Amino acid sequence: MPELPEVQALVDFLDERLAGLAVETLELASFSVLKTFDPPPQSLEGAPVDGVHRHGKFLDIDCDGTHLVFHLARAGWLRFSEELPRTMLRPGKSPIALRLRLSDGSGFVLTEAGTKKSLAAYLVRDLAEVPGVARLGPDPLSDDFTRAVFGELLAERSAQVKGVLRDQSIIAGVGNAYSDEILHVARLSPFALAARLTDTEVDALYEALRTTLQRAVETASGKPAAQLKDAKRAGMRVHGRTGEECPVCGDVVREVSFADSSLQYCATCQTGGKPLADRRTSKFLK
Incomplete structure (x- = not known):
């Protein structure tokens, strides 16, 4: 399971790579991975990426005020590609659970191995709507953590x-x-x-x-x-x-x-x- 250091490295990479881009599409291959229903995935289409942040082990991609938040859990991972394939995702046919395509054709997929599925994604307007984020304690590397x-x-x-x-x-x-x-x-x-x-x-x-x-x-x-x-x-x-x-x-x-x-x-x-x-x-x- 990725913890604070690995999640921070992913955040830093995505923040640099996604700067100045917009979301083209958000596709789901596993409908159970998305734990929210409003706003829908289509609401991200055309939204600029304003920044990428970390909250504990959660990654947060801020897309013009709508947040795509995900937790990789025990067996989840992120794979970035400079050119994502255009083939349609087929539920249950690969480890891919979610795919985010960006305006330059690049993007990433979230994958999960094994049979115990705990990878979780959320689309929210307010981070407090993500239960795991709302109950987080302080960040141990923050200046306030004395x-x-x-x-x-x-x-x-x-x-x-x-x-x-x-x-x-x-x-x-x-x-x-x-x-x-x-x-x-x-x-x-x-x-x-x-x-x-x-x-x-x-x-x-x-x-x-x-x-x-x-x-x-x-x-x-x-x-x-x-x-x-x-x-x-x-x-x-x-x-x-x-x-x-x-x-x-x-x-x-x-x-x-x-x-x-x-x-x-x-x-x-x-x-x-x-x-x-x-x-x-x-x-x-x-």
Whole structure:
């Protein structure tokens, strides 16, 4: 799933590429991907692109006051082409869910692999009409996201810090992968309770959050969409690296599996050497 750094890279690319252009057509190959019915897709025809923005993990293309907003979810992706084909989209015949053609013939498609469909697009006049955007917490890279603000957010939550970092209503843009990376940099257990962190631990977590995301944004910047997934994987220290050596201490990277996801961590760096058990059976291995 693309998270804040990859989404920001897509936004920067589209903002530069779509500048000065207008929408020719918005076509749907999967009618379920569009979660709104008013305004209709035809309303974008001829509308100039005024800008591209990011809200958490949502991409927002502002077309003369009408916003095409989409969330790529777990298996969605964006593919840009300098010359889109003119063939008609056939529902269910390809991974393509949506196609946006621009006035110069270029454009992009949104694709989704697998059988579990969660890619979502919205056409709205007001961003508050997109439920996921309306309930977003603050952006962790904004100037207003200070250590004091972060500390207050944590103090109000008795949940595990891993879940707090991933909760989009608390902090916008961080997902499973970067929460693993942030916690490893901060040397904190993913199961630590947010409200019980010491001031020193909150300091370390705040610094890890900001620096990890900023470095990832810088790494992703300027890369074409086709390279972003590989660049993200290559930059991971622990996430997705179960069984490999921790780059800090040399211990083995461990994993905790859940029903539909998993987390990775280093016991030496993060849990005082104690391996975490699978949460489906117990809290810790004694």
